[in-house]
Amino acid sequence: MSKSFFRPKEQLNQQALAPEQSLKKQPQATFSYIGSSAVLVRTLVMLVLILVWQTTAWFVASPDLPSFILVVESLSYHLSEGEMVANLSITLGRVLISFIISMVLGVMIGIIMGTHQWVNKLTDSLLIIALNIPALVTILLCYIWFGLVEAAAITAVVINKIPTVVVMIREGARVVDKDLLAVAKIYKLSASKTFFKVFLPQLYPFIMASGRAGLSLIWKIVLVVELLGRSDGVGFALNTLFQFFDIAGILAYTLAFIVIIFLVEALMFRPLDRIIARGSGND
Amino acid sequence: MIELSVAINDKYYANSPAMVLKQLEFNVAPGEFVAIIGPSGCGKTTLLNMISGLEACQNQQIFCNGKAVNGANEHHVSYIFQQPRLMPWLTVRENLQLVLHSPQAGQIDRLLQQVGLAGTGDYYPHQLSGGMQRRVSIARAFAINPELLLLDEPFNSLDLPTATRLRLLLIELCQQRNTTVIFVTHDLREAIYLADRIIFISNSPSTIIHQAVVDLPRPRDESGAQELEWQANLMAKYPNLLAGSVG
Numbered sequence: 001m002s003k004s005f006f007r008p009k010e011q012l013n014q015q016a017l018a019p020e021q022s023l024k025k026q027p028q029a030t031f032s033y034i035g036s037s038a039v040l041v042r043t044l045v046m047l048v049l050i051l052v053w054q055t056t057a058w059f060v061a062s063p064d065l066p067s068f069i070l071v072v073e074s075l076s077y078h079l080s081e082g083e084m085v086a087n088l089s090i091t092l093g094r095v096l097i098s099f100i101i102s103m104v105l106g107v108m109i110g111i112i113m114g115t116h117q118w119v120n121k122l123t124d125s126l127l128i129i130a131l132n133i134p135a136l137v138t139i140l141l142c143y144i145w146f147g148l149v150e151a152a153a154i155t156a157v158v159i160n161k162i163p164t165v166v167v168m169i170r171e172g173a174r175v176v177d178k179d180l181l182a183v184a185k186i187y188k189l190s191a192s193k194t195f196f197k198v199f200l201p202q203l204y205p206f207i208m209a210s211g212r213a214g215l216s217l218i219w220k221i222v223l224v225v226e227l228l229g230r231s232d233g234v235g236f237a238l239n240t241l242f243q244f245f246d247i248a249g250i251l252a253y254t255l256a257f258i259v260i261i262f263l264v265e266a267l268m269f270r271p272l273d274r275i276i277a278r279g280s281g282n283d
Numbered sequence: 284m285i286e287l288s289v290a291i292n293d294k295y296y297a298n299s300p301a302m303v304l305k306q307l308e309f310n311v312a313p314g315e316f317v318a319i320i321g322p323s324g325c326g327k328t329t330l331l332n333m334i335s336g337l338e339a340c341q342n343q344q345i346f347c348n349g350k351a352v353n354g355a356n357e358h359h360v361s362y363i364f365q366q367p368r369l370m371p372w373l374t375v376r377e378n379l380q381l382v383l384h385s386p387q388a389g390q391i392d393r394l395l396q397q398v399g400l401a402g403t404g405d406y407y408p409h410q411l412s413g414g415m416q417r418r419v420s421i422a423r424a425f426a427i428n429p430e431l432l433l434l435d436e437p438f439n440s441l442d443l444p445t446a447t448r449l450r451l452l453l454i455e456l457c458q459q460r461n462t463t464v465i466f467v468t469h470d471l472r473e474a475i476y477l478a479d480r481i482i483f484i485s486n487s488p489s490t491i492i493h494q495a496v497v498d499l500p501r502p503r504d505e506s507g508a509q510e511l512e513w514q515a516n517l518m519a520k521y522p523n524l525l526a527g528s529v530g
Binding site for chain 1 (some may be wrong): 366370374
């Protein structure tokens with residue numbers, strides 16, 4: 001009876017309506033094809049970069065530019081002999097805690113500012129100030145006021161990060177589809193259902209963007225915080241290496257960092273991307 | 284069963300000095316199917332928004348079974364909007380689950396079957412055609428067993444056979460459940476086919492210019508002889524009715 005109402009190009013009919021069979025297979029196939037070629041391209045780019053580095057180091061032949069092989073040797077030395085694993089995990093812990101705190105607070109403040117005009121008017125200039133205060137100033141002030149303790153370090157990072165999250169989430173909350181919220185009101189959805197099923201999904205792309213941008217900023221600030229006032233972590237280790245002028249060591253830490261960043265991207269952000277893109281037609 | 288009494292005076296657009304509804308007063312009996320016809324931009328959607336409680340104004344007396352509607356309608360109201368307004372991040376099934384407080388086993392499949400969408404529960408809205416999305420929104424509207432159903436030009440921009448099939452479905456579902464219906468349209472033939480009574484309103488700031496009881500026997504025919512004759516008689520009497528005047 002309803003056969004004629006389906007779009008012909010989708011080739012839907014009552015027999016072929018099992019979801020796995022008709023529509024979804026083809027996009028998935030193209031996706032994995034693009035995925036594998038993207039991995040290939042990415043690996044190639046990395047290999048070329050390493051090659052350029054290695055040959056440049058050979059030509060320059062200066063202790064100021066250690067070769068890739070030297071850096072890898074230094075990396076394996078620090079991993080097995082030094083405190084690299086301990087330092088990395090301490091830094092990672094700090095990054096994780098300040099990331100979670102600043103995302104949760106930033107998203108909450110951003111939503112409130114985006115949905116309440118008067119709150120926005122009241123706090124807008126405060127936000128601009130917070131956005132533009134140099135990271136170094138907040139770090140120094142936190143250490144002076146709270147002492148050289150862990151809480152001061154985390155607070156300094158969080159204060160630096162929250163404003164950028166707020167700015168992005170606020171824009172998202174401003175453009176939330178009022179029509180869909182009207183649906184929620186008509187069908188008398190509970191407040192939590194309205195928030196989690198209707199409101200928040202519209203902010204996911206904004207949360208992802210601020211999460212990605214946020215993580216990169218937090219890495220950088222955590223290192224400065226460690227350099228200035230902690231006696232462990234990657235920032236502290238880099239400072240020590242700097243004093244010995246151990247350039248290979250500094251680059252070894254950088255290399256370890258890059259590997260971790262790629263892992264975080266592949267294990268955390270990509271799967272999240274796929275969940276968030278569901279229903280958008282690009283999944 | 285819902286009995287509706289509407290009296291609206293001087294409703295202005297939100298954030299605008301333009302008046303949209305000047306004076307509208309009418310009653311709707313329990314189980315009645317009322318169509319509202321007016322030229323585009325005359326405030327038909329605003330009227331439905333006010334009855335549903337999405338919008339309000341100073342001078343309004345809208346009562347639903349004797350209870351005032353002012354920014355919130357406490358009864359089981361369903362509203363089929365001009366666009367399907369499904370949540371794109373939820374599957375068809377999840378979209379229906381969303382509005383149900385405690386869905387019974389098989390209830391959603393039954394609903395989908397009724398609108399001719401059996402087996403599409405696991406699709407996302409963007410994987411469906413416009414007509415199918417609209418049928419999901421109709422299924423959603425009926426899922427909560429509405430006492431009052433508001434429809435805002437729901438069959439606009441659909442191809443003829445789909446629209447015909449959906450109109451039949453609407454009649455069927457409303458008769459099953461004895462729902463009170465307010466149906467906004469600008470298509471007179473559609474209104475004659477569906478409604479017990481038609482209310483004609485003028486250009487904004489709008490007032491009611493004419494009311495006509497459609498005294499044709501059911502089941503009706505969309506372009507049957509007596510329906511067309513009824514329409515011709517009305518048009519002969521009020522040639523400018525659809526343009527918003529009885530002059």
